Every structure is written in structure tokens, then in C-alpha cells.
Amino acid sequence: MLVKTFGSAVYGIKAATITIEVNVGQGINFFIVGLADAAVKESQQRMVSAIQTCGYHWPGKRIVINMAPADIRKEGSAYDLPLAIGILAATEQVSASHLDKYVIMGELSLDGGIHAIKGVLPIAINARDDGFKGLILPMANAREAAVVKGIEVIGVEDIRQVCDFLSDKLTIVPTVVDTVAEFAVNANSYDVDFSDVKGQENVKRALEIAAAGGHNIIMIGPPGAGKTMLAKRLPTIIPPLTLDEALETTKIHSVAGKIDSGTSLMTKRPYRSPHHTISDVALVGGGTYPQPGEISLAHNGVLFLDELPEFKRTALEVLRQPLEDRMITISRAKFSVEYPANFMLVASMNPCPCGYYNHPEKQCVCSPGVVQKYLNKISGPLLDRIDIHIEVVPVPFDKLYEARISESSSQIRERVVRARDVQVQRYAAHVGVHCNALISTKMLRKYCTLDEAGSALLKNAMARLGLSARAYDRILKVARTIADLEQCENIQSAHVAEAIQYRSLDRDNWAG
Known part of the structure; x- marks a missing residue:
């Protein structure tokens, strides 16, 4: 008997429907065709054990399974469940009347239990778009898939539940998630706050500007000055995720298998902080079977690289193209x-290597030339793509001991959100542009015009600091953000002056 079940294959952050054709006839062999990888072909042993453990009969016949389209590679163990259900339906142990209404995915254990899988959110979106009534998948993934409206999500614990449900012997209530309510409750709940930070008012100001315009920033300073502490608190002042951004972010983390069973939707902006020993592939994504890298897991959030010169030069250089294009293409x-x-x-x-160059109290012990050699580990093209350079100095004791509570993240976020709202309205006609950091050179000429005083100031800075054309664009974008924070329609010379001072590492002879 020939039956068809339906699964799904994930590529990038999208999915495609896979038709699984199962034919049980005379003979004793078992074949899987349709460009299946080793994990799919190994499913026979898991299916035999699961089916027999749950009280069903494994057919001692010739079983041929075709996974179409045959030119798409099928990877992983998530096809165990649709393959097993197809075999049971082909031997009339399960009713086949509802199989065309559901996409079925799940990994089988030997006792018939169903383990969680990756990429559930894009699978659910694709199933809905292809007109399926519902999705049968592991209970651990049910809340994640239920974010998608317009499709029933049937969470199951073992293969017996699936068989009884398809044979109308068991009613399973679809999993429902109130996406809007859950999103609203968890959107701004953070464990850290800017009120914890003593002093460092100039750095807080730079981070506020970075958050308001979506700008890249580098902090340079001695150990213990608070660089990591400040970076961890940056997501608390960035405007909350929109629902569309949350869905897109969740989709990436779903494909990477980073969503736990209690989470349905990511409501906080991602904060990724990879160790400096990370490989190029782990940073940008890829592998034999491509997976998202840290830069994609940080999509719509923050990628924090601590001790930047300690990263491999090749790993840092691969960041250059994604910083410009906001997209990474993995080619095979x-x-x-x-x-x-x-x-x-x-x-x-x-x-510097010892950490105390330019320290107000401690003396640098690095030999001549070592400081510049250390800074040269970061290439000029990469620094050019970082809008804001800020020096972080140690906090004096009287500031640490001060009883006055610093400004909270919520207070700073209010100003940032107001500035972002101005930018969203300004760039409403430009698809994909919602903050100053994303505007093109053509848009720069339209929205970042300077008065005579500002032009003269910037011209002088370009000549003295030897800035590149890209640095010129970055200064204009930062100046535009500073003006937006002050709710100024036009960029003034004071805004340009503040933007120029955030180019510390462009200064001639900065390292002596």
C-alpha cells in the first residue's frame, strides 16, 4: 500500500515542505531514497524499536520510502516520526485519512518517546503558508510553534499519542499562545540596569547615542574600568523589539536550536558575547551543514567582542562585509x-598589552613600539566601520562610594525611544531603514546637511585627523543621532563637534 505523509526541511531561516511517500510491498528490504543523509537512514533502527515498544507491528516486508523533492538534501533525525507514521499507515495500523492535513516532525527515542527538534518556527510558518491544517510535533516545541497564527499546533509526547490522534481515538487540544500578551509582559525585564554603574557619565552618553542611532561602538581603557559592565547594560536602553523583529529573531534562534521548551517568543534583544578563541565559521556561520553564527544570533541585538585585539585577525576581518550589508551569505x-x-x-x-597605557595613576611597563603594535592588530578598515570610539578611564573612589543613585536604564531608554521614533518617521519611505546607522550615502546627502560652521569644523577635522570618506559618513550619522536626541531638526556645529570627539583611535600618534 502506498501512503504519503508530509515533513519539512529547513534551509537558512526558511523551510520547504517534504512529501514522504511510503510503499510497503512484497520482499524484505528497506530503502530510503531522495537525498537523505546518514542520520535519516539510521532512523530504521529507532523506528523498529519505537514501533514495537508501543505495541505496534513492524512489517516484515519490502519498504521503499521516497522523500521528495529528491534534489533537496534531508538532514537530521527530525524525520523519524513522519517516516514511522507513514509505515504504520501503509500497513493499515493507523488511519491515513488525516495525513494530508498535517505536517509531522519529531525525533523518536527507542521507547517511542518524541524528542525536541530544531527549526520549528520556520517549519510552522511554511506549513501555514502551504495550506496545512496543523502541525504535529514534540510537546517540547509546541509553544514555540504556537506563535504562528492560523495553524493548529498538536504537541505530542510519544508515537502512541500520534497514532490515536490520527485514528480519532484521542482528542488533543491544540497549543495556544497569546503572543501579544506574552510579548508585552516580558519585553523589558532585565536583571541589570544602568543605575548600577557609578561614574562614567561620558561613556554612558556615548552608549546612549549608539543605542539611539544603532551605531557600532568601541571602548578602550584599562582593566577594571567598567567596559564589560557597561556593555552588558546596553540592551536595556535599546528600544524594545517590535513583534516582527521578535519573530525574525526567534526564527534564527529556532534554526540554531537555542530556544528552550518554556519559551515561545524571544522578547528581549539578543546579547551575544563570544570568547576571543572563536573560529571564523562559528562567528559568521557555516559548517558542512550551514548553521547561523554569532553575528546572526545577535541579529536585532548586540554582539559584544571583549578584548578585541585578542581575536584572530581572520575572524575580525570577516566582520567587515556583514557590518556593511547587514546580511551574511554562506556559499557551498x-x-x-x-x-x-x-x-x-x-x-x-x-x-596596550599590560593594560595601563594612559592610566592616570599606574605606569605602563610596555616597551617602546609595543603599544602601537598591539593596536595594529585591529585593521583600519574595521575601525572605519565602528562609528564611536570612546576612552574609558577608571572610576575614582569618591564616585564609587557616592550614595547618589545613577540614572536608570528606563530613563535613558525613554530618550532613546523618542529619538528612534523621529528616525522611523523620517525614513518611513525607505524600506529596511529605521535608524541613522542604516542610511545610505545618497540618503546621507539628503538628511544630514550641515550649516557653514559645521562644514568648516568637519573639514578641519578631516584634514587634521586624516579621516577616510567612510569615517566622514560615520561622523555625519552620529551627528544626526545627537541632533535627534535633542529633538533638533537640523544638525548644528555642536552636534558635529561631539561626533568628531568620538573618533579617538583616528587621532594621529594616539599611541605615542
Whole structure:
């Protein structure tokens, strides 16, 4: 008997429907065709044990399974459940009347239990778009899939439940998630706050500007000055995720298998802080079977690179293209996938190997030339793509001991949100542009015009600091953000002056 079940294959952050044709006839062999990988072919042993343990009969016949389209590679163990249900339906142990209404996915254990799988959110979106009534999948993934409206999500614990449900012997209530309510409750709940930070008012101001305009920022200062502490609190002042951003972010983390069973929707902006020993592939994504890298997992959030010069030079250089295009393309011989990578880069570094160059109290013990050699580990093209450079100095004792409570994240976020609202309205006619950091050179000429005093100031800074054309664009974007924070329609010379001072590492002979 020939039956069809339906599964789904994930590529990049999208999914495609897979038709699984099962034919049970005379003979004793077992075949899976349709470009299935080793994990799919190993499913036979898991299916035999699961089916027999749950009281069903494994057919001692010739079983041929075709997974179409045959030119798409099928990877992983998530096809165990649709394959097993197809075999049971082909041997008339399960009713086949409802199989065309559901996409079925899940990994089987030997006792018939069903384990969680990756990429459930794009699978659910694809199933809805292809007109399926529902999705049968592991209970651990049910809340994640239930974010998608317009499709029934049937969460199951074992293969017996699936068989009884398809045979109308068991009623399973679809999992429902109130996305809007859950999103509203958890949107701004953070464990850290800017009120914890003593002093560092100039750095807080730079981070506020970075958050308001979506700008990249690098902090340079001695150990213990608070660089990491400040970076961890940056997501608390960035405007909350919109519902569309939350869905897109959740989709990426779903594909990477980073969503736990209690989470349905990511409501906080991602904060990724990879160790400096990270490989190029782990940072940008890829592998034999491509997966999102750290830059994609930081999409719509913050990528924090602590001790920037300690990262491999090759790992840092691969950041250059995603910082410009906000997208990373992973190419292989037979296919390519795209992952979004619209993130804020936040980096920190010591000024020298010992960490105390330019320290107000401690003396640097590095030999001549070592400081410049240390800074040269970061290439000029990468620094050019970082809008704000800020020096962080140690906090004096009287500031640490001060009883006055610093400004909270919620207070700073209010100003940032107001500035972002101005930008959203300004760029409403431009698709994909919602903050100053994303505007093109053509838009720059339209929205970042300077008066005579501002032009003269910037011209002088360009000549003295030897800035590149890209640095010129970055200064204009930062100046535009400063003006937006002050609710000024036009960029003034004071805004340009403040933007210029955030180019510390462009100064001639900065390292002596």
C-alpha cells in the first residue's frame, strides 16, 4: 500500500515542505531514497524499536520510502516520526485519512518517546503558508510553534499519542499562545540596569547615542574600568523589539536550536558575547551543514567582542562585509543560504598589552613600539566601520562610594525611544531603514546637511585627523543621532563637534 505523509526541511531561516511517500510491498528490504543523509537512514533502527515498544507491528516486508523533492538534501533525525507514521499507515495500523492535513516532525527515542527538534518556527510558518491544517510535533516545541497564527499546533509526547490522534481515538487540544500578551509582559525585564554603574557619565552618553542611532561602538581603557559592565547594560536602553523583529529573531534562534521548551517568543534583544578563541565559521556561520553564527544570533541585538585585539585577525576581518550589508551569505558548491546579520557591534579593548597605557595613576611597563603594535592588530578598515570610539578611564573612589543613585536604564531608554521614533518617521519611505546607522550615502546627502560652521569644523577635522570618506559618513550619522536626541531638526556645529570627539583611535600618534 502506498501512503504519503508530509515533513519539512529547513534551509537558512526558511523551510520547504517534504512529501514522504511510503510503499510497503512484497520482499524484505528497506530503502530510503531522495537525498537523505546518514542520520535519516539510521532512523530504521529507532523506528523498529519505537514501533514495537508501543505495541505496534513492524512489517516484515519490502519498504521503499521516497522523500521528495529528491534534489533537496534531508538532514537530521527530525524525520523519524513522519517516516514511522507513514509505515504504520501503509500497513493499515493507523488511519491515513488525516495525513494530508498535517505536517509531522519529531525525533523518536527507542521507547517511542518524541524528542525536541530544531527549526520549528520556520517549519510552522511554511506549513501555514502551504495550506496545512496543523502541525504535529514534540510537546517540547509546541509553544514555540504556537506563535504562528492560523495553524493548529498538536504537541505530542510519544508515537502512541500520534497514532490515536490520527485514528480519532484521542482528542488533543491544540497549543495556544497569546503572543501579544506574552510579548508585552516580558519585553523589558532585565536583571541589570544602568543605575548600577557609578561614574562614567561620558561613556554612558556615548552608549546612549549608539543605542539611539544603532551605531557600532568601541571602548578602550584599562582593566577594571567598567567596559564589560557597561556593555552588558546596553540592551536595556535599546528600544524594545517590535513583534516582527521578535519573530525574525526567534526564527534564527529556532534554526540554531537555542530556544528552550518554556519559551515561545524571544522578547528581549539578543546579547551575544563570544570568547576571543572563536573560529571564523562559528562567528559568521557555516559548517558542512550551514548553521547561523554569532553575528546572526545577535541579529536585532548586540554582539559584544571583549578584548578585541585578542581575536584572530581572520575572524575580525570577516566582520567587515556583514557590518556593511547587514546580511551574511554562506556559499557551498551546490547551494547557498543567507542569514540576516543586522546587529550592533560593541567592542572593548585595553590600550596596550599590560593594560595601563594612559592610566592616570599606574605606569605602563610596555616597551617602546609595543603599544602601537598591539593596536595594529585591529585593521583600519574595521575601525572605519565602528562609528564611536570612546576612552574609558577608571572610576575614582569618591564616585564609587557616592550614595547618589545613577540614572536608570528606563530613563535613558525613554530618550532613546523618542529619538528612534523621529528616525522611523523620517525614513518611513525607505524600506529596511529605521535608524541613522542604516542610511545610505545618497540618503546621507539628503538628511544630514550641515550649516557653514559645521562644514568648516568637519573639514578641519578631516584634514587634521586624516579621516577616510567612510569615517566622514560615520561622523555625519552620529551627528544626526545627537541632533535627534535633542529633538533638533537640523544638525548644528555642536552636534558635529561631539561626533568628531568620538573618533579617538583616528587621532594621529594616539599611541605615542
